[in-house]
Amino acid sequence: MEKERALIFQGGWPGHRPEEVARMLERWLTDEGMEVEVADTLDCLLDREKLRDTDLVIPNWTMGRIGDEALKNLTEAVERGTGLAGLHGGMGDAFREATEFQYMVGGQFVAHPGGDSVAYRVRIADRSHPITEGLSDFDVVSELYYMHVDPAIRVLAETTAHNGAAMPVAWVKSHGEGRVFYCSLGHTPDVLRIEEVKTMVVRGMKWASRRGKERRG
Incomplete structure (x- = not known):
């Protein structure tokens, strides 16, 4: 059987260390049996047919601007069944002027009161979903993203702002036909290495993949 194909595009604001995070995600997904491509430019979104044939797209591009054609190709691919998954600013604060992208993601970063050293507890809000099944609540010290969110999302984990x-x-x-997963954690690579965070991110990306529909959940 042909491997699942994932595309990570990384760049934008360098403070989130996009290249390091992209390579980390690449390793994790490769270990899960996916074939992963990492792109350093948004030009990868100009190949409409390739996007439609990709099982999972992972934006890792804080802020920046996306061209009309690239955005149209990406949204159409997801509407046709390509999965979309990402974390922190790489997806939740990408392309601030592109409201169509924000609508697809299901939320948009607004602020992070207290900066990057806020101690807070992440509560598993939905223990019945395959992404969070068996996970326990956990503590982090990082940015706490305050976000505007779509009321149509299914919340898997939450905290108190x-x-x-x-x-x-x-x-x-x-x-459309595509699945979307988002996690606001990931301000630094160390946060992503927390066992519960890594498990949730890897499961979420596998779930969002087009072929995730063939697995349980």
């Missing part, structure tokens, strides 16, 4: 509101940390949703 500075104003006392429940704030989603990880979620899934559908966009």
Whole structure:
């Protein structure tokens, strides 16, 4: 059987160490049996047919701008069944002017009160989903993303924001025929190495992949 194919495109604001994170995700997904391509330019989104044949696309591009053709190709691919998955600013704060992208993701970064050293507890909100099944609540010290979110998302993990509101940390949703997974953690690579975070991210990316539909969940 042909391997699942994943495309990671990395770049944008360098503070999130996009290349290091992309290579980390590449290793993890390769270990799961995927064939992974890492692109350093948004030109990879100009090949419409290739995107449609890709099982999973992982944006890892904080801020920046995306061209109309690239955005159209990406959204159409997801609508046709290509999976979309990502984390932190690489997907939740990418392309601030592209509201169509934000709609597809299901949320958009607004602020991170307290900076990058906020101690908070991540609660597993949905223990019945295959991404979070068996995971326990855990603590992190990092940025706490305050986000505007789509009410249609299915929240998998959450925390308590500075104003006392429940704030989603990880979620899934559908966009056309495609599955979408997002996790707001990942300000530094060390956060991604936390066992619960790594498990949730790897499971989420496998779930979002086009072939994830063939597996349980």
